[in-house]
Amino acid sequence: MFLFLILYICPKLINLLNLIIMDTNMEKPYVVGMDIGGTNTVFGIVDSRGNVLATDSIKTQSYATIEEYVDAVCSKLLPLIDSMGGVEKIKGMGVGAPNGNYYKGTIEFAPNLPWKGIIPLAALFSEKIGVPTALTNDANAAAIGEMTYGAARGMKDFIMITLGTGVGSGIVINGQLVYGHDGFAGELGHVIMRRENGRLCGCGRKGCLETYCSATGVARTAREFLVARSEPSLLRSIPAEEIVSKDVYDAAVKGDKLAQDIFEFTGRILGEALADFVAFSSPEAIVLFGGLAKSGDYIMKPIQNALDENVLPIFKGKTKLLLSELKDADAAVLGASALGWEAK
Amino acid sequence: MFLFLILYICPKLINLLNLIIMDTNMEKPYVVGMDIGGTNTVFGIVDSRGNVLATDSIKTQSYATIEEYVDAVCSKLLPLIDSMGGVEKIKGMGVGAPNGNYYKGTIEFAPNLPWKGIIPLAALFSEKIGVPTALTNDANAAAIGEMTYGAARGMKDFIMITLGTGVGSGIVINGQLVYGHDGFAGELGHVIMRRENGRLCGCGRKGCLETYCSATGVARTAREFLVARSEPSLLRSIPAEEIVSKDVYDAAVKGDKLAQDIFEFTGRILGEALADFVAFSSPEAIVLFGGLAKSGDYIMKPIQNALDENVLPIFKGKTKLLLSELKDADAAVLGASALGWEAK
Numbered sequence: 001m002f003l004f005l006i007l008y009i010c011p012k013l014i015n016l017l018n019l020i021i022m023d024t025n026m027e028k029p030y031v032v033g034m035d036i037g038g039t040n041t042v043f044g045i046v047d048s049r050g051n052v053l054a055t056d057s058i059k060t061q062s063y064a065t066i067e068e069y070v071d072a073v074c075s076k077l078l079p080l081i082d083s084m085g086g087v088e089k090i091k092g093m094g095v096g097a098p099n100g101n102y103y104k105g106t107i108e109f110a111p112n113l114p115w116k117g118i119i120p121l122a123a124l125f126s127e128k129i130g131v132p133t134a135l136t137n138d139a140n141a142a143a144i145g146e147m148t149y150g151a152a153r154g155m156k157d158f159i160m161i162t163l164g165t166g167v168g169s170g171i172v173i174n175g176q177l178v179y180g181h182d183g184f185a186g187e188l189g190h191v192i193m194r195r196e197n198g199r200l201c202g203c204g205r206k207g208c209l210e211t212y213c214s215a216t217g218v219a220r221t222a223r224e225f226l227v228a229r230s231e232p233s234l235l236r237s238i239p240a241e242e243i244v245s246k247d248v249y250d251a252a253v254k255g256d257k258l259a260q261d262i263f264e265f266t267g268r269i270l271g272e273a274l275a276d277f278v279a280f281s282s283p284e285a286i287v288l289f290g291g292l293a294k295s296g297d298y299i300m301k302p303i304q305n306a307l308d309e310n311v312l313p314i315f316k317g318k319t320k321l322l323l324s325e326l327k328d329a330d331a332a333v334l335g336a337s338a339l340g341w342e343a344k
Numbered sequence: 345m346f347l348f349l350i351l352y353i354c355p356k357l358i359n360l361l362n363l364i365i366m367d368t369n370m371e372k373p374y375v376v377g378m379d380i381g382g383t384n385t386v387f388g389i390v391d392s393r394g395n396v397l398a399t400d401s402i403k404t405q406s407y408a409t410i411e412e413y414v415d416a417v418c419s420k421l422l423p424l425i426d427s428m429g430g431v432e433k434i435k436g437m438g439v440g441a442p443n444g445n446y447y448k449g450t451i452e453f454a455p456n457l458p459w460k461g462i463i464p465l466a467a468l469f470s471e472k473i474g475v476p477t478a479l480t481n482d483a484n485a486a487a488i489g490e491m492t493y494g495a496a497r498g499m500k501d502f503i504m505i506t507l508g509t510g511v512g513s514g515i516v517i518n519g520q521l522v523y524g525h526d527g528f529a530g531e532l533g534h535v536i537m538r539r540e541n542g543r544l545c546g547c548g549r550k551g552c553l554e555t556y557c558s559a560t561g562v563a564r565t566a567r568e569f570l571v572a573r574s575e576p577s578l579l580r581s582i583p584a585e586e587i588v589s590k591d592v593y594d595a596a597v598k599g600d601k602l603a604q605d606i607f608e609f610t611g612r613i614l615g616e617a618l619a620d621f622v623a624f625s626s627p628e629a630i631v632l633f634g635g636l637a638k639s640g641d642y643i644m645k646p647i648q649n650a651l652d653e654n655v656l657p658i659f660k661g662k663t664k665l666l667l668s669e670l671k672d673a674d675a676a677v678l679g680a681s682a683l684g685w686e687a688k
Contacts (some may be wrong), residue, residue: 099658109657157525171624173520174518174520182659185501186623186624186626187659191623192620196540280522280529281515282529312547318525318526
């Protein structure tokens with residue numbers, strides 16, 4: 001009879017606990033998402049349906065010490081939080097950062113950031129803002145965003161490639177983000193694409209994918225092509241050191257052959273790399289994210305062609321090449337924010 | 345009171361069911377493991393503790409049709425099964441095969457096998473022998489063996505590289521084999537290592553890792569080096585077309601500089617490839633398996649050096665380079681057999 005009582009009471013207790021937990025969630029209906037890019041840091045408040053309710057940003061490179069940086073973020077983020085009802089409405093904070101270690105909440109030796117060594121970023125924000133904070137690679141965060149709200153909805157195996165200042169990646173296998181044994185897996189921007197005479201990379205090595213297929217890689221290709229070739233080009237009207245990938249796109253749209261060739265060159269190298277990635281995890285789709293991916297057929301056609309030509313026959317035509325379905329700013333903030341719900 | 349009775353009786357029923365299931369396992373105490381290599385097909389009977397109790401083999405290439413091949417395997421396998429008490433003692437059969445599709449139980453377009461197209465191998469054996477049969481990539485099977493009985497015991501993130509007639513791989517992430525969306529993931533022997541003037545591969549493309557770092561790749565390097573260089577070498581006493589990787593090892597052990605350089609060349613390319621693999625999944629260890637891996641420091645030193653020199657700084661010194669701890673023949677059979685326990 002005692003057993004009966006226990007078995008009868010236990011489910012009631014569990015229900016009660018669930019109600020308490022649900023109540024807590026309703027009392028804390030928002031999370032903070034923050035994306036630390038090489039250029040900009042964007043942060044925002046997100047609700048449980050994935051609506052980005054308020055955002056702001058600062059320049060990442062303007063702060064020599066991590067303390068100054070955290071203070072600068074907080075000076076803009078805390079007013080946002082206050083406008084949503086204060087910190088007691090925030091369930092947690094998720095951060096996407098280069099070289100972010102999911103297991104430890106640290107940024108470790110990020111080549112594109114001004115703060116060197118191991119930075120305990122999650123702990124710093126958790127202390128300053130007073131909410132549990134989790135952290136991962138910025139591209140992993142974007143992949144979570146894409147899986148939850150974007151082009152990879154419902155997929156269990158896909159690779160997200162972010163084409164920004166650098167090239168990042170988030171790999172999802174069996175429905176799980178791949179963090180690796182140390183929390184840093186998925187650095188596909190740093191596979192070597194040119195083993196001889198490869199371009200020097202910010203990581204200290206040569207020939208990394210990132211040196212060719214990032215926005216800065218495209219600008220670098222433009223400068224190389226302008227020196228190596230003598231034909232006229234709209235790009236010649238811009239001082240070489242000031243050319244950015246957007247200039248190349250604008251020239252390509254106006255029919256500039258040299259600019260179109262720059263995208264052809266960039267797309268082919270990316271397609272070759274994607275073919276190798278397919279041999280690794282045979283994803284259902286590769287999702288491209290970032291400004292470069294929006295250069296339309298100028299870049300998508302050479303990527304698709306090089307992928308088709310270089311992929312192992314057994315994988316031919318199987319992996320979809322997709323564009324991110326998330327708005328640029330939102331994707332990173334949304335993805336990072338998803339971590340906030342589970343932060344402890 | 346009725347509820348009480350149900351709650352009291354249920355655990356008893358579950359116990360009874362468990363006993364019936366255990367009894368079935370005890371009545372079927374063995375599995376069959378089979379490894380289909382480009383050269384040999386090895387099969388054996390394995391018990392639940394991973395003891396390989398009996399094995400036999402046939403030559404893979406001697407049978408033009410898949411029916412002849414299955415008959416040839418069965419003519420040697422069925423007597424083994426009979427010697428263990430008959431087919432009613434066999435729980436299931438697991439097969440490791442090139443281009444093996446875990447989801448469908450098929451071999452699909454395997455470039456190194458004589459049977460073209462899609463071969464429903466699991467179904468053929470299941471019908472012929474009368475036990476449930478599961479199938480995967482031969483290297484995936486080896487990885488399962490290594491995880492269960494070998495150098496990767498207890499690891500959740502590792503990559504197995506098999507250096508045989510070809511180069512295969514089995515990738516374990518979060519404790520799970522990576523099959524990809526189509527069942528074919530983990531073809532790391534076919535990442536492109538030389539994009540210009542790469543060697544022609546059996547897959548129809550050029551510059552694959554396999555063309556350099558398989559046993560046949562080593563023999564190919566030997567022939568290239570003997571033509572390109574004029575110094576004396578023990579290898580010159582062997583007709584060029586007959587050189588195999590074992591000859592190169594034997595010459596290296598005798599102090600032959602050219603033979604040692606062949607291993608240096610092979611090891612460096614493999615180390616470069618491993619550095620890229622680490623960027624993907626950041627494994628705790630990479631386990632090397634196969635004859636080549638047993639060439640000691642001649643090959644292991646250049647692999648380790650090239651890995652250290654080429655790996656992204658964030659991963660430096662983190663990934664262990666290990667040798668398989670399984671006996672050659674046993675590893676493949678053991679790994680494949682592990683699939684047999686779960687075959688349905």
